[in-house]
Amino acid sequence: MGFMYIDDMKVEFENEKNILEVTRKIGIELPTLCYYSELSTYGACRMCMVENERGGFEAACSTLPREGMRIKTNTPALIKHRRMILELLLAAHCRDCTTCDKSGACRLQELALRYGVKSVRFEDHRQKKPLDTSSKSIVRDPNKCILCGDCVRVCREKQGLGILDFAYRGSKMRVMPAFDRCIADTDCVNCGQCAAVCPTGAITVKDETDIMxxxxxxxxxRVVVQVAPAVRVALGEQFGLPEGTNVMGKIVKALKMMGVDKVFDTVVSADMTVVEEAGEFLERVAAGGPFPMFTSCCPAWIKYAEIKHPELINKNISSCKSPMQMFGAVIDELYGNDSERELVSIAVMPCTAKKYEVSRPEFTRKDGKRIVELSLTTQELANMIKNAGIDFANLEEEFLDAPFDMGGSGAGVIFGVTGGVAEAVIRECAKDKTTAYIKEMREVGVRGKKSLKEAVINVDGREVRIAVVHGLKAAEDLIVSMNQGEAYYDIVEVMACPEGCIGGAGQPFALRPRRDKRAKALYRTDNDMSVKYSSKNPETVYVFDEVIKDRNHEMLHVHYHRNEK
Amino acid sequence: MEFDLKRIDEIIDACGCEAKNLITVLQNVQAELRYLPNEVMEHIAKRMDISVAKVFSVATFYENFSLNAKGEYVIKICDGTACHVRKSIPILTKVRELLELSEEKPTTDDMMFTVETVSCLGACGLAPVLTVNDKVFPAMTPEKAEQLIQDIKEGKIEC
Amino acid sequence: MLASRQELTAFREACKAALNAQKIRILVCAGTGCVAGGSLDVYQRLIDICKEKQLPVSIELEEEVEHESIGIKKSGCHGFCEMGPLVKIEPMGWLYLKVSVNDCEEIVEKTVVHGEPVERLFYVQDGKTYEKQFDIPFYEKQTRVVLGQCGQIDADSIREYIAEGGYTALEKALFEMGGEQVCDEIEKSGLRGRGGGGYPAGKKWAQVRRQKEEVRYIVCNGDEGDPGAFMDRSIMEGNPHRMLEGMVIAGIAADAHDGYIYVRAEYPLAVKRLKRAIEEAEACGILGENILGTGFAFRMHINQGAGAFVCGEGSALTASIEGDRGMPRVKPPRTVEAGLFGKPTVLNNVETFANVPLIIANGVDWYRSIGTETSPGTKAFAITGNVKNTGLVEIPMGATLREIIFDIGGGIKNDEEFKAVQIGGPSGGCLTFGKEQLDFTLDFDSLKKVGAMIGSGGLVVMDEHTCMVEVARFFMNFTQNESCGKCVPCREGTKRMREILEKIVAGKGTLEDLELLEELAETVSKTALCGLGKTAANPILSTLKYFKDEYIAHVVDKKCPAGVCSALKTFRIDETKCRGCSLCAKKCPVGAISGELKSPFVIDSEKCIQCGACQASCNFGAVICE
Structure with a gap:
């Protein structure tokens, strides 16, 4: 607590961890290429330098606010140094901006424009390095890497994986997987968070829109598309709509305009997942285990478990397919055997790991055809809408297609945010179907942004211990503490991305305040919906009675065999 | 190539499995194998529960770690300031020329010699110096270096 | 195992008696320099001859003394590396220079048997012969305090160290003072860290002492990476116990129980000596879980660097001890709050710790009587380059460059003209001083004023045949190679500065390049993350300041005034000397030389690639390089 002076303005600071946060608070966005409030402070780009009263320079990201401190954020000397740093970066950087995937969203480009870097005076002896397109989810272009280390830190600090790291040093330094292997040959779980934080086009999400x-x-x-819950509250941002606006109706309309035959809502299959997972949980309760039951919706988590904790696969981890694959199975059942028009089942997801999931042999028909052909990200959908020249912001809303035109229950909607799956499953398990109980669930502690949330709730007289984690590092820590006997849970929800699917790497990039709005929008939708219980949703009833017809195990559950080769 | 991973495990156990011992482990492994093969680094990563990328990252950061097999005699030519002003570069040029080596190709095909530069050996009073397998040779000239290599080849000098 | 103060006192007396029983002591310098010169062979030969002659040789100082003997031992570096291998004869104080195995017979016969000197091995300067070591001008002008015992005692023997008063300071700190008072004493002494910016050591220790965290560490920075500096190496090799003693005292002061010594990989001998010293100290009960029976524990660990200059920076060094890449991190938190393993840490360099026992044993007043008001004490410098007496010197703070280079260093080699001296090395903030700055006094504050740090204390002297642009290029090559790569200004900036300098040295530079170079150097020095990055541009900034005309000559006139940059040389044939033998034309790789046999040949400057082959081949000295 105290006061400092920024550009001669008296500013109060509270618990801000550095002066960069203080300047943000008063509406000054200092340039930076390596600072993320949610990662450790790296301090390497030196763009956020500010000038102190003695004419010295300090990096705002790593300087504590002090009482009476005076700093300037935009002096001629600072502008000169920032310009020089940008010039140095650009000299070593691919400068084919117009053809870059990241053009328009690239922070290096933005800052070069902002500081008016007009020429690069240094010699150009860049040698083109090959692209790594081996991953199903991301493309790594080392020519565009500025060594800010954002990807390295997110992979290590949030996912606990450390697939990418720095190699060599000095001007030979590069970011790469061990031994410069391609991503596909590493233990990468396809979460795509490295691409999400990358300020340039060095790591991008694989673009599959041309195939679409x-x-x-x-x-x-016959193109049938399903759209995941988290997509609807993020896509609007790309078209100037307020953050957190639910644009599902516009998405349906836009997809139809582009030529999609049927549009469904993955919320419907989230409901199916809830019913199946609740059933599985109750079976475990009856059988006395195994506990905890881990959720299985997140494909990055599944892959992580296969690599690091194979003992959990096909055992503690629920055998339920992800909602996308459940819907895929249903869509395939309904339209997959039409000899006149071949079904192409497409998913629009907030997720990059889904691109990997669709290719898994477990989700391939006997004839070799993928159950879900292609998984596009929110961002790819936005690009397609732009391609098509559709005025999305002013689009009329359209209804979903039959037979799933109701679009699922509130319980399915909250799948998109951390804690949502656990909440929906418990809501389903409990015999207490009162509004009061739903409200109690809300307050019990599964909601919120903490990377680990713990809750105990009474389900029909049995105390159920719940843990909800997002980020695989948090999941790992949880597993370790469980293995050491320090913690015990009945049900554990794991999502790899920050705050669940709303923070998915396929979404337009979002830090906390923006993610908060997305989370709120999903909870608001749940509130507004008349059907709160997955099993009460008439579509769920229809699916189970008319389509699945007791083939639950075959259609909705999966046995993973990556480790059984 | 096959490596005695049991021996690597012994080294790791002797140093301790904690991540802080990574550099010491790599040093001791390199002392044994004269370089750090990829398979071995992968094994170390698994045993010490560190990501492979991290092990590779540390191994490539420090000058002394080699990812390629080095020659039997490692000649390090000091190019510290004192040696530099006393003309160390002509010695380097001469040695490389004699052994048909370059910055890109530091080791002879017969795996006998590796030629490297080092930023300072701290023997500035004797500049210019070079070392062969850590033995210091003071006040060198290109001619003396030529003789030295000849002597090593003929087995007249032990290093 | 010594379990009380009384036992240590008794042990010291026994060691003294043993030392006194050696009627003559031969100390063969076994510092890296002399070892390279063959001093170990000299040592072995001396022992062999004595044994042949059945003289009573004692190699190790034994506790039980039965009879008088001749001590032959390996000492640490004397500092006079230029004259190695050195052999010191005690108690006479004679110093023999450039001793070879062939001299050993005579040394034993004359000196050992008859107590007479071997005069031809004495130092001679300006026709005068110097018998005693400390009469030699090189030593006479020095104030050897920290390095005092280097070269004077057996570096491998804790007994000799104790006999010479070693560990009395530890004794005092443990039994008479306690942590609080040690902090006070060091703060009052004004001791400032010798490795970098000169932060008061006592203040730092007290800060760590005040931290709430229970676990704290003492870290000794022995990663002396500056090219041209080897003071710390000499202390670690020559008097390891002095440094260990300083660290344990710091442990008492900061209430820490673990010490880490980070030694650079290029110093294997230092590691060997330190390991032995630690083992001996542990065996004596001076290190370990219960020091001298007081219950105070202090464990010593050694970490060997793996070849990265940047690890001399504090946070990079601790990262390296933690097993990670040695990349500096942003501060806060400061090392005293969260250093090694995230715990409060005292980080000082070797020389700083080596000062500590002297201050504790001799008192604040004694210490403050040396040096200047704000920079008390002495500073060790490694003086190298084109100077007559290269080696290690120790002088009071506040001495001038002239005193060091001319009085102690003996002036410029081959009596050439002095041109510049580079001080501090890349990490100390390399400043290149010209002739006009020779009377500059060296202390922490004077150097800070000119934008440098005393750093590790390397002084590289350059004569008139040194091209300052080339020197700047050399340093930029160094920092570029050693940049950790983390922050943009240092990683990209040093690369580009080197690139521009290479262009200039190759004769392709323009005035715009010079401008860009200056601008870039400014950005790097202002915005780089760590101290090393901030000083990386100093060689350029300082040579531009003092030797701008040399840059201009390279860029505008395409000439290298020092005649170093080969691309800027022109070769021509002196008609009066050329005999027309055609040898040069045959040697020319590009066919730039032509002419008629027996009449003078000419070089086509357009074709010439300045390789110098013609000059080397001419038997008549007719090819002239300008």
Whole structure:
């Protein structure tokens, strides 16, 4: 607590961890390429330097606010140094901006523009390094890397994986997996968070929109699209709509305009997941275990467990398919055997790991066809809408297609945010179907942004211990403490991305305040919906009675065999 | 190539499995194998519960770690300030020329010699110096270096 | 195992008696320099000859003395490396220079048997012969305090160290003072860290002492990476116990129980000596769980660097001890709050710790009587380059460059003209001083004023044949290679500065390049993350300041005034000397030389690539390089 002076303005500071946060508070956005409030402070880009009263320079990201301190944020000397740093970065950087995937969203480009870097005076002896396109989810272009280390830190600090790290040193330093292997040959779980934090085009999400356009323009194909819960509260940002606006109706309309035959809502299959997972949980209660039961919706988590904790696979981890694959199975059942128009099942997801999940052999038909052909990200959908020239912001809303035109229950909607799956499953398990109980659930502690949340709730007389984690590092810590006997839970929800799917790497990039709005929008939708219970949703009833017809195990559950080769 | 991973485990156990011992482990492994093969680094990562990328990252940061097999005789030519002003570069040029080596190709095909530069050996009073397998040779000239290599080849000098 | 103060006192007396029983002591310098010169062979030969002659040789100082003997031992570095291998004869104080195995017979015969000197091995300067070591001008002008015992005692023997008064300071700190008072005493002494910016050591220790965390560490920075500096190496090799004693005292002061010594990989001998010293100290009960029976515990650990200059920076060094890449981190938190393993840490360099026992044993007043008001004490410098007496010197703070280079260093080698001296090395903030600055006094504050740090204390002297642009390029090459790569200004900036300098040295530079160079150097020095990065541009800034004309000559006139940069040389044939033998034309790789046999040849400057092959081949000295 105290006062300091920023550009001669008296500013109060509280618990801000550095002066960069203080300047942000008063509406000054200092330039930075390596600072993320949610990661450790690295301090390497030196762009956020400010000038102190003695004419010295300090990096705002790593300087504590002090009482009476006076700093200037935009002096001629600072501008000169910032420009020089940008010039140095650009000299070693691929400068084909117009053809870069990140063009328009690249922070280096933005800052070069902001500081008016007009020429690069240094010699150009860049040698083109090959792209790594081996991953199903991301593309790594080392020519565009500025060594800010954001990807390294997010992979290590949030996911506990450390797939990417620095190699060599000095001007030979690069970011790469061990031995410069391609990503596909590492233990990467495809979460894509490295691409999300990358300020340039050095790591981007794999763009598969061209394939989608091909399907859309092929009259022999029937294109059926499902849209995940978290997509609807993030896409609008790309078209100037307020953050957290639910744009599901516009998405349906836009997809239809592009030539999609049927649009469904993954919330419907989230409901199916809830019913199945609740059933599985109650079976475990009856059988006395095994506990904890881990959720299985997140494909990055599944892959992580396969690599690090194979003992949990097909055992503690629920056998339920992810909602996307459940819907995929249903769509395949309904339209997959049409000899006239071949089904192409597409998913729009907030997720990059889904691109990997669709390719898994477990989710491939006997004839080799993928159950879900393609998983596009929110961002890819936004790009397609832009491609098509659709005025999204002013689009009319359209209804979903039959037979799933109701679009699921509130319990399915909250799948998109951390804690949502656990909450929905418990809501389903409990015999107490009163509004009071739903409200109690809300307050019990599964909601919120903490990376580990613990709650105990009474389910029909049995105390159920719940843990909810997001970020695989948090999951790992939890598993370790359980293995050491320090913690015990009945049900554990794991999501790899920050605060669940709303922070997915396929979404437009979002830090906390923006993610908060997305989370709120999902909870608001749940509130507004008349159907709160997955099993009460008429569509769920229809699916189980008319489509699945007791083939639950075959259609909705999965046995992973990555480790059984 | 096959490596005696049991021996690597012994080294790790002797140093301790904690991450802080990584550099010491790598040093001791390199002392044994003369370089750090990828398979061995991978094994170390697994045993010490460190990501492989981290092990690779540390191994490539420090000058003394080598990812390629080095020659039997490692010649380090000091190019510290004192040696530099007393003309160490002509010695380096001469030695490389004699052994047909370059910055990119530091080791002879017969795996006998590796030629490297080092920023300062702290023997500035004797500049210019070079070392062969850590033995210091003072006040060198290109001619003396030539003789030295000849002597090593003929087995007249032990290093 | 010594379990009380009384036992230590008794042990010291026994060691003294043993030392006194050696009627003559031969100390063969076994510092890196002399070892490279063959001093170990000299040592062995001396022992062999004595044994052949059945003289009573004692190699190790034994506790039980039965009879008088001749002590032959390996000492640490004397500092006079130029004259090695050195052999010191005690108690006479004679110093023999450039001793070879062939001299050993005579040394034993004359000196050992008859107590007479071997005069031809004495130092001679300006026609005068110097018998005693400390009469030699090189030593006479020095104030050897911290290095005092280096070269005078057996570096491998804790007994000799104790006999010479070693560990009395520890004794005092443990039994008479306690942590609080030690902090006070060191703060009052004004001791400032010798490795970098000169932060008061006592203040730092007290800060760590005040931390709430229970676990704290003492870390000794022995990663002396500056090219041209080897003071710390000499202390670690020559008097390891002095440094260990300083660290344990710091442990008492900061209430820490673990000490880490980080030694650079290039110093294997220092590691060997330190390991032995630690083992001996543990065996004596001076290190370990219960020091001298007081219950105070202090464990010593050694970490060997793996070859990264940047690890001399505090946070990079602790990262390296933690097993990570040695990349500096942003501060806060400061090392005293969260250093090694995130715990409060005292981090000082070797020389700083080596000062501590002297201050505790001799008192604040004694210490403050040396040096200047704000920079008390002495400073060790390694003086190298184009100077007559290269080696290690110790002088009071506040001495001038002239005193060091001319009085102690003996002036410029081959009596050439002095041109510049580079001080502090890349990490100390390399400043290149010209002739006009020779009367500059060296202390923490004077150097800070000119934008440098006393750093580790390397002094590299350069004569008129040194091209300052080339020197700047050399340093930039060094910092570029040693940059950790973390922050943009240092990683990219040093690369570009080197690139521009290479261009200038190659004769392709323009005035715009010079401007860009200056601008870039400014950004790097203002915005880099760590101290090393901030000083990386100093060689350029200081040479631009003092030797701008040399840059201009390279860029505008395409000439290298010192005649160093080969691309800027022009070769021509002196008609009066050329005999027309055609040898040069045959040697020229590009066919730039032509002419008629028996009449003078000419070089086509357009074709010439300045390789110098013609000059080397000419038997008549007819090829002239300008």
């Amino acid at each position: 356009w091909k399907y859309l323009n092929d009259p022999t194909k």
